[in-house]
Amino acid sequence: MGIVKISNELHEEVRKNSTVMERSINSQAEFWLKIGRLAEQNPTLTYEEILRREMKTQNVTSVKLVNE
Template structure:
């Protein structure tokens, strides 16, 4: 584990987002970093595609939504 220095304003945004997403500030920052790395490695994928790919890799079953 290490220490990462981030801008105070970005830290405040992570704090706010972590409250909404029910994550710790560290978990929120880690999530953003992971998604950012995956986005850079896969520039043609959308955020939703990346999240779906991560759910699939973790063997999370997502319910299908019926469209009328």
């Protein structure tokens, strides 16, 4: 575990988003880091595709709310 220095502006965005997503500030930052890393490693995938693959990896079933 380590310390990552980020700008005050980014920290505020993490704080606001963590409130909306009901995550701790650290969990929100870790989520963004993970998704960003996966996006860089898989530039042809959309955000939704990345989430779908991560959910499948964890055996999470999703509920469709709209037709694709």
